[in-house]
Amino acid sequence: MTNVVTCFLRHRTAVLLGRRSDAVGTYTGRWAGISGYVEGDPADAERDARREVREETGRTDATLVRAGDPVDIEDDGREWTVHPFLFEVDSREVTPNEEIAVHEWVSPPAIRERETVPGLWAVYAAVAPTVETVASDDTHGAAWISVRALEVLRDRAAVADDEAAVASVARALRDARPSMAAVANRVNRVMSGGDRTPGTVRDRAAAAAEAALDADDAAAATAAERCGVSVVTLSQSGTVRAALDRARPAVLIGESRPAREGTDVAASLADAELDVTLTTEAALPAELAARAPDSVLVGADAVLADGSVVNKVGTRGLALAAAREDVPVYVVAAAAKVRPDEAVHGETGDTAALYDGAAPVSVANPIFDRTPADLVTGVVTERGVLDTEGIRAVAAEHRERAEWDGGLEGAGTVSG
Template sequence: MEAVAVATAFVRHDGEVLATHRSEDAQTYPGQWGGVSGVIEPGEDPVGDEETPVEAARREVHEEVGLSDLDHVRTGTPLTIEAPEYDATFEVTPVLFDAPGREIDLGVELQSAEWLPATELLRRETVPRLFESYQRVAPSVQSVAADDEHGAAELSIRALEVLRDRAGLLVAEGESDADELQYLANRLREARPSMAVLRNRVNRAIATAEDGDSEGAGTANDATPSGDPVPAPTDDPYPAPADDFAATPADVERAAIDGINRALAGDAEAAMRAAGLVSGWHVLTLSRSSTVFEALQADTAAALSIAESRPAREGIDVAETLAAAIDAPITVHTDAAIAHRLASAGVDAVLVGADAILPDGGVINKTGTRGAAIAAAREGIPVYVAAASDKITTSEGVNLESGHPAAVYDGGAAVDVTNPTFDVTPADAITGIVTERGVLEPGDVSEIVERLRALEPAGAR
């Protein structure tokens, strides 16, 4: 049989993947559902190189569904699929991309396409071993724990995807014992100790599953600042968890999907409120918060000053992406220049995200936030934090993560190296916290803390 190298792209947006319905005239697997697949093209003799799986996947996505500007997330290990009906062996390499939007343009080889929770692939007539291929690039506890490129809100969505995917697979396999899901939820809660939003959203999903109130997930007619639809949450944001875990995998799958929808809606509402707040202002920001990014992408600010945010310099990526999307002038500067910029550039407000909001109204965020807030106070400039209320932590303690020392110094001198990636900004240095509920003052946080504590497992309360 002929060996055929194939790349299969899984394109993700807002917690769902793009499933394509192959034409009835397709050469292989007509009428079945898949990702976006195509043969990896060989190089042209004598000097051409074969396409990489990522290159082939990008090409196929552009040709078949018209999407570009994809963010490559990861490439999975190849999967060998015997296909005697086609006298071939397919070596399928899965590739995961994040897409900036959902608008597609179908190619002639497809009859339709849908954005779906990945577990819906288990209920469709698909090309062979499609979900197994997806699992090789899907988020995992390990990928959530190791991710140092994305903010807490995005990682909370990834955590809910992990819970959803495992629950959906148990449903497909006919398993009814959910003890494994309780264990998985515990691992996800502890994957990123500094990220309260991840813990709160996993807690809510489990409590919702136990409560049986996860049927209301849907799509609202509201829109994010970038114009995409916002999924609607169910009515009760604070279901009480049971003392004994009794939810079925089907309950957990539905609740995780509902949790993703609720999280997206909350984050989008916070971003929209922040965009309205800073309208016409010169805004200074640092690091990469998905909520702040969405707010700035609305192009309501008059000007932006963006600190590079060493050592990873994620502020540079934020500045480059926004420069291609909005009209406001953007100035990039070093972290050390934040105080100077606040004193001399006519900045009207500092707008930052949060990895966690402490019960006293203080904020844990990327290192440099504290210094920026203190410098802003010196100049009489307000400091706003844009974050969904799920980022409020119920813990009085502070658990700060650190990066690898080599990111700061990898020389041979006999010096100690520290690379704190988060710091704590005190409540009295923060003007307001912009949430989906409106602008909270630090003193307004305590009521929400009590509601979030009610979501925690019985043993943790």
């Protein structure tokens, strides 16, 4: 078989398609991703993928999101092994070369409506978000993951036979990350619209994903106004990161065990020329006291109906330290992160990461903790800064939307 790469560039929720020009030898006039031959070892196909992205779009800054398993395609006696790749870019600026006659950014289900190279939808599906990637993602924040969940609902609805199939996917997504309120709330919002036929859900999910990104951006803009010239944070939140990019304060950040995602955030902020200091969670309270920052800014995996906040473990300790030093604590989160109840769904890290010895030691390695409402100065959303009454009103909205499937699910909870 002939080995080729096909790359999808994603910006927000759209992917780049190009119509192949007369300069290519096969499938002229058909729509495709960024593609080309594998020139070396197929095991190193990522190198060819990056070359094709650079040559065909002029982009050198694409971030690899996922490399999929190879897809075998047969067409008119020709056999292809396609190596799929999904890259993220921060804008839609491209400089196509002579191999692309026309290019468009489209919602991925549009692939099914165009005359494409053989198997393009199957190749996209190999790198598209899935229920499994939503459930297992331990790198990104809840806002990012919730948008990917909406993309899964959009893509699966595009191929679903009936409402039952769509509802099944929606339930799986809703339950995939019980600690992350935005996932369930945003899925419920799509499904509560009455008409749940596949085409309608596909279109509503696509619109909801774009609206979710807009809401996160608006929350970040509001939070940026409250940063001051120095900020303390921890873990990884895309909304917090966007606020810091806008405000450009000096940043003290905790490394965020066990995954240490705060380390990557620190490096990214430093690359963006912010003044950044990285420390451990254990040292964060003392460093806060020594530096007297203007604010603490953290994200949230969930804001509970009573105003308390569930976020990456270490948030509660940071908020207690901030209260001791009279530093305001702002939680930046889209309104979709407000839970319709006061349940805290626990997720735990690998116990062996703390202790793998022979002694009978009990290990507690929680990933999230709960910060009481009285330690939070304000919850900053796209609707402004919510007080307890405002949070309860949003929770009631989400509770009503959950009724599409019989109301809130009774899941196991832990208190904090």
